[in-house]
Amino acid sequence: MSNKKSILVTGGAGYIGSVLVGALLKAGYRVRVFDNLSFGGESLLAHWHDSLFSFTKGDVTVAGDIDRVLADFKPEAIVHLAAIVGDPACAKQPDLARKVNGEGARDLYARAKKAGCKKFIFSSTCSNYGKMEDGAGYVDENSALSPVSLYAETKVAFEQHILNDKDRPAGFSPVILRFSTVYGISPRMRFDLTVNEFTREFTLGRELEVFGEQFWRPYCHVYDFAQAIILSIEADAAKVAYNVFNVGDTDENYQKQMLVDEIRKFIPALKVKYVQRSQDPRDYRVAFKKIREVLGFRISKRVPDGIREVKASIEEGVFADADARQYKNI
Ligand SMILES: NC(=O)c1ccc[n+]([C@@H]2O[C@H](COP(=O)([O-])OP(=O)(O)OC[C@H]3O[C@@H](n4cnc5c(N)ncnc54)[C@H](O)[C@@H]3O)[C@@H](O)[C@H]2O)c1
Numbered sequence: 001m002s003n004k005k006s007i008l009v010t011g012g013a014g015y016i017g018s019v020l021v022g023a024l025l026k027a028g029y030r031v032r033v034f035d036n037l038s039f040g041g042e043s044l045l046a047h048w049h050d051s052l053f054s055f056t057k058g059d060v061t062v063a064g065d066i067d068r069v070l071a072d073f074k075p076e077a078i079v080h081l082a083a084i085v086g087d088p089a090c091a092k093q094p095d096l097a098r099k100v101n102g103e104g105a106r107d108l109y110a111r112a113k114k115a116g117c118k119k120f121i122f123s124s125t126c127s128n129y130g131k132m133e134d135g136a137g138y139v140d141e142n143s144a145l146s147p148v149s150l151y152a153e154t155k156v157a158f159e160q161h162i163l164n165d166k167d168r169p170a171g172f173s174p175v176i177l178r179f180s181t182v183y184g185i186s187p188r189m190r191f192d193l194t195v196n197e198f199t200r201e202f203t204l205g206r207e208l209e210v211f212g213e214q215f216w217r218p219y220c221h222v223y224d225f226a227q228a229i230i231l232s233i234e235a236d237a238a239k240v241a242y243n244v245f246n247v248g249d250t251d252e253n254y255q256k257q258m259l260v261d262e263i264r265k266f267i268p269a270l271k272v273k274y275v276q277r278s279q280d281p282r283d284y285r286v287a288f289k290k291i292r293e294v295l296g297f298r299i300s301k302r303v304p305d306g307i308r309e310v311k312a313s314i315e316e317g318v319f320a321d322a323d324a325r326q327y328k329n330i
Pocket residue numbers: 010011012013014015016017034035036037038039040058059060061080081082083084085086100104123124125126178179180181182183188190193329
């Protein structure tokens with residue numbers, strides 16, 4: 001039996017979750033996934049025989065489901081990933097997005113606190129920054145937030161809910177992680193993420209239209225996200241409680257055109273058409289000094305590593321149909 005903590009991962013069947021679950025099990029944690037299986041649960045099958053792994057099908061908007069899993073599993077930490085994810089998915093289902101990312105998150109948080117859970121790790125996003133005011137600079141955790149989509153609005157609202165919470169029982173430590181845009185291979189693959197999508201399109205020899213090639217975004221590999229989450233689970237509460245960390249690396253900010261240039265190193269003949277956009281509400285270059293200094297976080301993979309692995313998976317025919325609906329969030 002592992003003497004490590006029990007970790008509940010909501011949304012654990014998803015793109016980030018299914019990679020995190022493997023990393024947690026490898027580190028010796030007991031892991032329970034709580035997920036309503038919006039995209040199926042095959043991403044978890046590799047762990048089904050592991051005695052440290054268990055699964056509960058449930059919905060974060062159903063109080064009875066939350067209470068059942070908290071009473072049964074008694075987690076020491078919760079990693080809250082379950083959400084309606086991305087601008088398009090939230091725009092398409094605004095009521096559901098508010099319910100899951102808003103009410104559901106707040107309810108889970110309240111019940112986790114009451115159940116004596118010690119850490120609550122919330123997966124927020126760097127897209128909360130919207131458009132940086134100083135085009136030549138970087139935004140950091142103290143910069144103003146300027147959400148420009150319902151998705152980011154729900155994330156900012158739940159961050160505020162945590163940070164403004166006056167009821168702070170001793171021993172309860174919520175942590176907010178603002179993730180970069182993620183990439184890389186996952187058991188629940190997503191090809192609607194920029195690096196993965198661009199690499200798929202160019203590997204398949206398609207011409208890609210790129211809108212607003214000059215706008216900045218930070219990128220981080222899904223494997224490194226899992227490591228950042230584990231670091232925040234293991235960190236002293238005093239270092240992380242009610243604290244916000246951007247997750248990524250300052251050297252991994254790219255304009256879309258730079259991503260294309262990286263892929264061109266692997267596929268010299270790629271075909272691209274840049275479509276001018278003078279305005280993009282999201283344009284942010286992010287500094288990641290805090291997570292480096294406070295948690296000692298270092299990335300182990302860079303964008304070219306992600307390009308290489310996605311390209312190989314397509315070329316070797318791992319995906320029967322890389323365009324299939326199941327690999328997108330809308
Ligand atoms: N992918 C990124 O680039 C990125 C960037 C920043 C933040 N995030 C955040 O990380 C988290 C995970 O993202 P992902 O890319 O793995 O997304 P994903 O869509 O692959 O996974 C989300 C998981 O949540 C589950 N889920 C959805 N609604 C639920 C509900 N009501 N109850 C229980 N489970 C539910 C889904 O079934 C799915 O397995 C999200 O909170 C997302 O906002 C992701």
